[in-house]
Amino acid sequence: MRVLSIAAALLLASGVAQADPILIENFDDVTNLTGNGWALVNHSSPVGQTGWFQGEDAIFSAYEGSDNSYLGANFNNAGFGGQISNWLITPFLSLNEASYLTFYTRRNDSEFFDSLEVRYTMSDSTDVGVGAGDVGDFSSMGLVELLLAGSDYPTDWIQVRVTFGNIGFGEGRIGLRYFVDDTSANGDYIGIDSLVVGVPEPTSLAVLGLGVLGLVRLRRVRA
Numbered sequence: 001m002r003v004l005s006i007a008a009a010l011l012l013a014s015g016v017a018q019a020d021p022i023l024i025e026n027f028d029d030v031t032n033l034t035g036n037g038w039a040l041v042n043h044s045s046p047v048g049q050t051g052w053f054q055g056e057d058a059i060f061s062a063y064e065g066s067d068n069s070y071l072g073a074n075f076n077n078a079g080f081g082g083q084i085s086n087w088l089i090t091p092f093l094s095l096n097e098a099s100y101l102t103f104y105t106r107r108n109d110s111e112f113f114d115s116l117e118v119r120y121t122m123s124d125s126t127d128v129g130v131g132a133g134d135v136g137d138f139s140s141m142g143l144v145e146l147l148l149a150g151s152d153y154p155t156d157w158i159q160v161r162v163t164f165g166n167i168g169f170g171e172g173r174i175g176l177r178y179f180v181d182d183t184s185a186n187g188d189y190i191g192i193d194s195l196v197v198g199v200p201e202p203t204s205l206a207v208l209g210l211g212v213l214g215l216v217r218l219r220r221v222r223a
Contacts, residue, residue: 020198021197021198021199022093022094023090023091023195023196023197024195025038026064026065026069026193026194027055027062027070027192027193030052030053030054031054033052037091038089038090039087039088039089039173040087040088040089041086041087041089041126042077042085042087043085043087043128043130043131043132043134044077044078044079044083044086044132045078045083045131046078046079047077047078048082049076050073050074050076050077051073051077052072052088053073055067055068055069056068056072056189059108059189060106060191062193063106063194064194065193070191070192070193071088072189072190072191073190074187074188074189074190075112075180075186075187075189076183077178077183077187078132078183078187080183082132083132083180083181083182083183084178084180085128085131085132085133085177085178086177086179087126087128087175087178088175088176088177089126089174089175089176090173090174090175090197091173092172092173093171093173093174093197093199094170094199095170095171095172095199096164096200097164098201099163099164099199099200100161100162100200101161101174101195101197102162102198103160103176103192103193103194103195103196104157104158104159104160104192104193105144105153105157105158105190106153106156106157106191107153107155107190107191108155108189108190109155110188110189112185112186112187112188113153113180113187114153114188114189115143115144115145115178115179115180116143116144116153116176116177116178116179116190116192117140117143117144117175117176117179118141118143118144118175118177119138119139119141119174119177120139120164121136121138121139121173122170122171123137123172123173124172125137126173128175135177138175138177141164147161147162148160153190157191174197176192178190
């Protein structure tokens with residue numbers, strides 16, 4: 001029993017060790033983002049009256065925390081009839097093949113079309129080009145609507161999860177891009193909350209697993 005207890009403790013310890021995220025952002029105060037290494041880049045064409053801003057609880061409340069503790073963007077990111085390309089770019093991060101991104105998002109409950117892209121670059125640059133359609137070095141990892149296996153942007157808070165194993169890994173930045181064509185007919189209001197980037201260490205976990213198997217085997221031989 002003692003050996004099996006040690007094995008269970010090792011598994012528990014390894015799970016805790018691998019669960020530590022490298023980035024947590026709850027958007028309690030949007031004014032702190034740039035000072036913490038984030039970039040907020042509005043490349044809409046023409047640029048409108050707003051960029052990313054503190055969530056408006058009069059429209060809907062945050063997923064968690066105080067009612068306005070989320071990040072918001074709306075159709076006024078671009079001028080009337082323009083194209084929205086409003087970027088939220090994480091600090092420079094060290095990622096591996098097991099890394100993941102999670103965040104919660106929703107839109108206002110209206111008939112207007114909204115869309116959010118997840119993109120990634122292995123560059124430290126936040127230069128995404130000049131025009132609304134220029135994404136620079138950022139490669140697409142999918143649209144929120146497709147990542148959630150749906151056709152519409154959700155109207156209730158839903159967690160989006162993206163893994164990095166299929167696109168390579170290394171140091172880089174993640175970009176969330178609010179992207180809408182023709183604001184005369186599309187675009188309303190979206191929110192982002194509770195963003196986490198995690199970097200598990202599968203090699204260390206495997207080594208611990210082998211150690212546990214060895215302990216269990218030893219227990220069986222002595223039984």
